[in-house]
Amino acid sequence: MKYKLTYFNITGLAESIRYIFSYAGVEFEDDRIEYDLEKWRAKKDRPLFGTLPLLEVDGKLTHQSVAIARFVGKKAKLVGKDDWENLEIDAIVDTQVDFRLKMGAFFQEQDPEKKAKAKEEFLKETLPFYMSRFEKIVEENGGYFAAGKLTWADFFFVGMLGAFNGIVGVDIIDGYHNLQELKNKVENLPGVTEWIEKRPKTQF
Amino acid sequence: MKYKLTYFNITGLAESIRYIFSYAGVEFEDDRIEYDLEKWRAKKDRPLFGTLPLLEVDGKLTHQSVAIARFVGKKAKLVGKDDWENLEIDAIVDTQVDFRLKMGAFFQEQDPEKKAKAKEEFLKETLPFYMSRFEKIVEENGGYFAAGKLTWADFFFVGMLGAFNGIVGVDIIDGYHNLQELKNKVENLPGVTEWIEKRPKTQF
Secondary structure, three states: OOEEEEEEOOOOOOHHHHHHHHHHOOOOEEEEEOOOHHHHHHOOOOOOOOOOOEEEEOOEEEEOHHHHHHHHHHHOOOOOOOHHHHHHHHHHHHHHHHHHHHHHHHHHOOOHHHHHHHHHHHHHHHHHHHHHHHHHHHHHOOOOOEOOEOOHHHHHHHHHHHHHHHHHOOOOOOOOHHHHHHHHHHHOOOOHHHHHHHOOOOOO | OOEEEEEEOOOOOOHHHHHHHHHHOOOOEEEEEOOOHHHHHHOOOOOOOOOOOEEEEOOEEEEOHHHHHHHHHHHOOOOOOOHHHHHHHHHHHHHHHHHHHHHHHHHOOOOHHHHHHHHHHHHHHHHHHHHHHHHHHHHHOOOOOEOOEOOHHHHHHHHHHHHHHHHHOOOOOOOOHHHHHHHHHHHOOOOHHHHHHHOOOOOO
């Protein structure tokens, strides 16, 4: 199979997928376009629903970062052993997305005063609310997000950390040692380490 | 297996799941709590990440409406025949969620002037953007959202329509005859029809 992953020239929503491809040892075309949201949105011929990332598999095009990560996670055997374990994985990934959307809300605020207030609220309430729960889940699951073993839910979280930290301006897992250990574990996996070394260096 | 689905006493994010259970002929406890967001958020002992719906399976608790719908969809055999078809299903469901989140943004706006403006923008741009693409996809897929056959993606969309229309105040699929036909098809399925007749009558 031939895979082409198209995204902005940043880590963002594509890095988790790039991690999973690299871990699986599956070659993919790492197609990157200039990170300019205005220019992208002004493009008349954006495919599907106009969002990135896009994945092309043998010429067939699809989209949606979570759906793509799940698909590539299956190829990498980073899934649960039954429907319940896969539900666990899916539930925690969608919760990671909930967290990201709350972060995005203050990132996209244009009014500087409102933005500062939203950021303060995010740092004081939203961030510890999610991180303390994530920390507890990983602690209780033998060091992983779901199913008591390494799954694509771990890649999904760790792959987004670079962009998270770039947006928030702090290390969001600082003080949560189970999450820090998980990050180290994933980034030291064969394939992932090599990817991190060779990937293009970007803003975030 | 014993299933208990907990949600507010509205259709909202749970109705798609209730449709799938009913179609599958799987009994579930339809646990409903008063629809009062303030009261719910003030509760100190909300489980997991504090959101609804919740699903209990043989005493084990989980959450996240999309993950639950996928899980129950598997029980009902409303899935694709391979990983690619399941990716198609997952991608379109997450796009339905994107649409819902954009709708939620104006619904939750408190300032009446801003709300009116956001609603106008939603009706003029967001709604036709998504509905025209959904309509085309369903048309090209033999009357379904994905995989050329009935899947849980169809239930996910149709199950949310009642709440969508209640929030927006118009029939959002008016004029999109493929989407209307799909709605009729799903709501006339054995199990679903009986569910719609017997379900508690609620605000939306």
